[in-house]
Amino acid sequence: xxxxxxSLRGRLLLRLGDLDAARESLEHMLHVEDSIDPTVRFVAxxxxxxxxxxxxxxxxxxxxxxxxxxxxxxxxxxxxxxxAMAGQAFALTVGREYARAIEAFQAAIAFMRETRAAMxxxxxxxxxxxxxxxxxxxxxxxISVARDAISVSRQRDARLPECRASITLGAALLQARGSxxxxxxxxxxxxxxxxVTGACIYDRPLREARAIQAAALSAQEACAPAR
Numbered sequence: 001x002x003x004x005x006x007s008l009r010g011r012l013l014l015r016l017g018d019l020d021a022a023r024e025s026l027e028h029m030l031h032v033e034d035s036i037d038p039t040v041r042f043v044a045x046x047x048x049x050x051x052x053x054x055x056x057x058x059x060x061x062x063x064x065x066x067x068x069x070x071x072x073x074x075x076x077x078x079x080x081x082x083x084a085m086a087g088q089a090f091a092l093t094v095g096r097e098y099a100r101a102i103e104a105f106q107a108a109i110a111f112m113r114e115t116r117a118a119m120x121x122x123x124x125x126x127x128x129x130x131x132x133x134x135x136x137x138x139x140x141x142x143i144s145v146a147r148d149a150i151s152v153s154r155q156r157d158a159r160l161p162e163c164r165a166s167i168t169l170g171a172a173l174l175q176a177r178g179s180x181x182x183x184x185x186x187x188x189x190x191x192x193x194x195x196v197t198g199a200c201i202y203d204r205p206l207r208e209a210r211a212i213q214a215a216a217l218s219a220q221e222a223c224a225p226a227r
Contacts, residue, residue, distance in 0.1 A: 011047045015160060017200040019054055026051065038071045042083060045071075049090050054201060058095035065091035078117040085111060086125055098132040105129035123153040123161035130168045131205075139176040142168060163193045163202050171209040174216045187213060 010025030029044030045064040052061035065087035072084035089104035109125055112118060126149035133142035149165035152158075170186035173179060190206055193199070 008043065010044065011050060014047065014050050014054065015197075015199045015201045017203075019051065022047070023051060038075045039077065039079060042068050042071050042080060046083060046087060049087055049094070052094050053090070056094070058091070061091035061094035078111075078115040082108060082112050082115070082117045082121070086121065089125070090128065093128060093132055096135075098135045101132045102129060102136070105132065120156070120158075123149055123156060123158040123165075126152060127161040127165035127168070130165055130172075134168050134172045134175075139172045142172040143176065143178070146172065159193055159197055160199055160202075163190050163197070163199060164205070166190045166193075167202065167205045167209050171212050174209075174212050180213075180216060180220070183213060183216075 006025055006029055010022045010029065013019075013022035013025065026044045026047040029041070029047075045067045048064040049061045052058070052064070065084075068080070068087040069084040072080040085104065085108035089101050089108055092098075092101035092104055105125055105128060109122065109129070112122060112125070126145055130142050130146035130149050133139075133145055146165045146169035150162055150169065153162035153165060166186045167190050170183040170190070173183040173186075187206065187209055190202065190209075194202055194206065
């Protein structure tokens with residue numbers, strides 16, 4: 001239980017933006033005894049994939065995704081296999097291989113729904129897949145998946161995936177010339193969620209979406225008829 005709590009502490013610290021303290025917790029977990037259940041040990045590797053996302057370190061993400069895959073092959077549980085598939089998808093995202101990441105997320109989500117393993121992770125995978133779709137320019141698909149991610153997140157009170165999916169939905173709506181009012185409402189909601197949860201890990205993508213919002217508003221004003 002202590003090791004489980006320590007590994008989760010590392011992932012929580014990441015979302016609060018305390019990367020040094022998070023790395024310390026996650027590194028400690030990497031050096032625990034091999035006798036600890038793999039379903040606990042893998043969390044430190046998954047946390048390093050999160051850390052790699054913060055640092056834009058594709059090599060780190062790939063290394064730790066491979067470690068989880070090795071555990072899954074040895075342990076054989078559907079739970080670990082699901083996280084191995086998800087870890088690979090996230091590592092591809094860090095490496096900006098978005099098309100491959102989308103395929104990996106689709107496979108992981110299909111496997112999760114078939115086996116009912118780690119269903120609590122569904123909101124985060126949907127939110128991440130929506131972001132990958134947005135980054136490839138598949139705006140309508142990104143909008144659809146982001147809406148699904150927000151819906152599932154709210155059903156399960158998963159505010160962090162809701163935050164990420166809302167950023168993607170707002171940005172995609174703006175670029176697809178959708179409702180500026182809805183996009184503004186979404187991004188304001190994200191700012192409030194970050195304030196409530198302390199998840200400043202999402203400050204950077206929110207700033208990116210705000211820049212898209214500012215550009216869209218400028219273009220709208222430039223096209224408005226002169227009075």
